[in-house]
């Protein structure tokens with residue numbers, strides 16, 4: 064990208080004799096300035112900058128907050144204006160007086176240099192959010208393609224002569240044909256985009272979730288004691304065919320006792336009222352599921368939070384961990400939930416890789432899963448009924464909580480789209496009378512463990528309502544451990560802190576140096592060892608704590 068900017072600017076300067084302008088003022092080569100092709104190239108270059116700059120719109124709020132309100136959108140409008148101005152000069156330049164043409168040329172060059180610098184600055188500052196920038200490029204690209212195609216066919220083609228005209232027409236026709244074929248037939252290799260993950264849905268139900276790279280059907284085949292059971296991703300008897308993510312609820316007793324299971328999907332290209340145009344059928348490998356036994360004393364539980372779209376770092380951090388019995392996906396796997404593709408790439412595929420599709424995953428929503436266009440679809444994609452729920456996995460039981468966003472609902476970044484205080488009220492009510500399943504070990508899990516008024520310094524001017532009542536309820540339930548993330552630190556809070564009659568474990572996550580820490584909870588009947596290990600293989604924290612004597 065940098066190379067492109069450099070070459071683009073150098074070409075503009077060199078071809079137009081801009082260096083001469085800046086050095087000698089009057090030494091402009093008018094022949095070059097009057098060259099229509101140059102204006103078209105510059106207009107195209109500005110439009111590419113506008114596309115790249117618009118892809119960073121997720122950061123506009125922060126830039127405006129720290130500079131001038133409306134600056135970011137103003138800059139985008141200016142880019143569009145310069146683009147239009149260059150097109151206008153391409154069309155009507157010959158009617159302008161030389162001094163006006165020179166002035167327009169200098170203005171265009173100066174603005175293009177400024178725009179290039181802005182785009183480079185955004186790219187450098189936001190390189191960690193490249194996936195999100197790529198998402199916005201993807202959704203903006205069709206609009207820009209229409210503009211480019213329109214400009215090329217309406218403005219450029221009549222301008223071309225002889226052989227060039229024939230070549231230009233042929234290129235445009237090929238582009239058009241290619242676009243139609245892609246839209247109509249979606250010609251790509253159909254495959255799994257994420258292998259299955261077994262999410263915990265309730266005390267007695269799993270939700271098996273996987274994804275394909277095109278809309279398809281979903282079938283779960285479970286073999287147990289010589290019998291084969293077929294379950295389908297369906298809605299009131301109707302097989303779902305218009306989605307890439309499949310989720311099937313299955314009783315824990317069925318999957319816990321199976322000898323193996325697999326998932327099958329058939330691509331569906333078109334489903335009419337009376338016909339089906341289907342494609343390839345794909346099958347996963349056979350998986351054997353390892354359930355936690357009711358009397359199991361020794362457990363290895365991985366708690367991974369806040370990988371923020373850097374699952375590969377989390378993968379490095381757990382490389383030497385003992386095999387897990389349970390994975391806690393403790394929130395903020397994504398930066399924001401823009402679309403289903405993001406859910407597949409940053410949540411479903413990593414969870415399947417961490418667990419080899421063979422152990423249960425307890426999903427905990429993080430505050431970053433509350434953000435983005437697709438955030439309200441996440442629960443449905445995971446086949447869950449709620450983001451707060453109780454669970455029972457053999458000897459491990461407990462409750463998952465969801466604090467939603469980190470600040471008060473009227474925090475400016477939420478744009479009046481948050482109603483989490485009422486949602487947290489609902490959970491306090493749920494906890495008031497909750498009886499946890501009778502299990503040997505009891506966990507409470509919450510992405511954000513700051514139940515007391517939100518005390519982080521950056522948020523202190525806009526705190527959430529105090530929820531320390533939750534601690535009282537958890538004390539009553541005899542929780543062994545509270546597991547959390549969110550703080551991007553490895554912390555063990557001893558019993559007694561903030562009135563808590565249980566130990567709290569904050570499992571790490573990614574830090575500012577791009578080093579990821581993963582949490583490991585090893586239980587051996589009498590004690591728990593809480594550790595975090597980072598993506599460089601360094602043990603950040605390790606502490607042995609006694610279990611509650613209930």
Ligand SMILES: [Fe+2]
Pocket residue numbers: 369394395429430431510548549550
């Ligand atoms: Fe968080």
